[in-house]
Amino acid sequence: MHIGVITCEILRKEIGAVIRRAGVDRIFFLLTEPNNLALTILTKKVNERFSSEFAEEARTKSKLKLKLNVKEKTIAGIKKEIRVDNINDSVIIRVLELQSHDYPDKLLAEIEASLKTMSSVVDFVILGYGLCGNTAREMERVIENVEVPVVIPRDKTGAILNNCIEIALGKEKVQALLREEIGTFFMTPAGAAIIKEPQVILESSVGIMAGNSKGSAASDTRRIMRIMKNHYQRVVKICYSEADEDDIEYRKTVDKFASTFGLEIKNVRGSSRLVLEALEEGLGI
Numbered sequence: 022m023h024i025g026v027i028t029c030e031i032l033r034k035e036i037g038a039v040i041r042r043a044g045v046d047r048i049f050f051l052l053t054e055p056n057n058l059a060l061t062i063l064t065k066k067v068n069e070r071f072s073s074e075f076a077e078e079a080r081t082k083s084k085l086k087l088k089l090n091v092k093e094k095t096i097a098g099i100k101k102e103i104r105v106d107n108i109n110d111s112v113i114i115r116v117l118e119l120q121s122h123d124y125p126d127k128l129l130a131e132i133e134a135s136l137k138t139m140s141s142v143v144d145f146v147i148l149g150y151g152l153c154g155n156t157a158r159e160m161e162r163v164i165e166n167v168e169v170p171v172v173i174p175r176d177k178t179g180a181i182l183n184n185c186i187e188i189a190l191g192k193e194k195v196q197a198l199l200r201e202e203i204g205t206f207f208m209t210p211a212g213a214a215i216i217k218e219p220q221v222i223l224e225s226s227v228g229i230m231a232g233n234s235k236g237s238a239a240s241d242t243r244r245i246m247r248i249m250k251n252h253y254q255r256v257v258k259i260c261y262s263e264a265d266e267d268d269i270e271y272r273k274t275v276d277k278f279a280s281t282f283g284l285e286i287k288n289v290r291g292s293s294r295l296v297l298e299a300l301e302e303g304l305g306i
Contacts, residue, residue: 022109022110022144022304023103023110023111023112023113023142023143023144024039024043024045024111024112024113024143024144024145024146024147024300024303025112025113025114025115025136025139025140025142025143025145025146025147025169026039026112026113026114026115026146026147026149027114027115027117027132027135027136027139027146027147027148027149027150028114028115028116028117028147028148028149028150029116029117029119029121029122029149029150029153029185030067030070030071030116030117030118030119030211030215031119031185031209031211031212031215032149032185032188032189032211032296033071033073033210033211034189034209034210034211034261034291034293035149035188035189035293035295035296035297036071036114036149036296037293038293038296038297039112039147039293039296039297039300040089040112042297042300043110043112043300043304045110045111045112046088046089046090047090047108047110047111047112048089048090048091048092048111048112048114049091049092049093049094049099049102049111049112049113049114050068050071050072050091050092050093050094050114050115050116051093051094051095051096051099051113051114051115051135051138051139052064052065052068052093052094052095052098053095054095055095063118064116065093067116067117067118068093068116070214070215071114071116072091096138096139096141096142099111099113099142100141100142103142113139113142113143115135115138115139117131117132117135119212119215122153122154125153125154125155126155128153128154128155129155129159129160129163132148132150132163133163133166136148136163136164136167136171137167139169140167140168140169143169144169144170144303145169145170145171145172145303146167146169146170146171146172146303147171147172147173147296147299147300147303148164148171148172148173148299149174149188149296150173150185151174151181151182151183151184151185151187151188152181152182152183152184153183153184153185157180157181160173160181161181170303172299172300172302172303173299174187174188174295174296174298174299175295175299176191176192176193177193182295185209186207186209186259188295188296189209189259189261189291189292190207190259190289190291190292191292191294191295194289195207198257198287198289202254202255204252204253204254204255205253205254205255205256205257205287206253206255206256206257206284207256207257207259208256208257208258208259208274208275208278209259209291210259210260210261210265210268210271213270213271213274213275213278214270214271214274250282250283253282253284254284254285255279255284255285255286255287256275256278256279256284256285256286256287257287257288257289258271258275258286258287258288258289259289259290259291260288260289260290260291261290261291261292261293266288
């Protein structure tokens with residue numbers, strides 16, 4: 022079976038879990054068509070960051086049985102290799118950069134285009150996104166207009182989750198944390214690794230949580246600084262494992278962020294459960 026994945030680069034941990042659960046060793050990162058050099062360079066950079074999760078896991082888990090064969094190719098190249106090598110199972114991944122969240126309308130258009138591209142080769146697609154500033158109606162429309170099944174993390178009622186933080190923690194947990202302290206900012210290992218400076222983390226992340234539709238929140242730096250200092254009281258550090266808790270670089274980034282804005286730090290355990298449930302739905306389990 023050929024599984025498609027279209028995901029925000031924040032969900033490295035979750036997509037790594039998908040690959041392990043699927044037991045597939047042929048991984049293709051989808052490249053854009055080669056007529057846009059700048060976009061190809063950006064895509065390769067994002068793919069490299071994302072695939073570092075697999076390399077790190079292989080290095081830290083000596084008992085890892087699955088040896089991955091990872092390549093970057095255009096959709097035409099992927100189709101050719103699948104045909105020539107008679108590949109029966111693969112995971113084909115399209116990773117979109119974190120800052121795509123700044124413009125939800127463009128993000129939705131990119132997701133729609135990627136779904137159309139992938140549907141010619143995969144059996145189903147896992148969409149590693151929440152609404153991310155778009156409406157449920159818009160996202161459901163995109164999902165319904167694809168030739169192959171598309172699965173996406175949802176809450177207990179079947180509603181699409183709002184963002185990557187709800188995918189990592191669950192909507193109920195996020196709501197409970199916000200009731201406990203409304204001035205809560207959330208940080209993940211991938212988010213901290215992608216952008217280590219507190220200022221840039223803010224510019225890329227506020228729009229995700231706020232559902233910003235025009236990019237104005239992400240571009241108004243002074244306003245963001247004022248909001249953080251006046252309205253936020255703590256940062257939730259999301260850890261998926263003891264390795265995340267012990268990660269020195271992650272700790273340094275969160276500590277610097279908290280120190281910059283005078284925030285308390287709360288550790289919370291994240292999970293890949295909701296993305297794995299979407300995988301099981303796609304597999305018909």
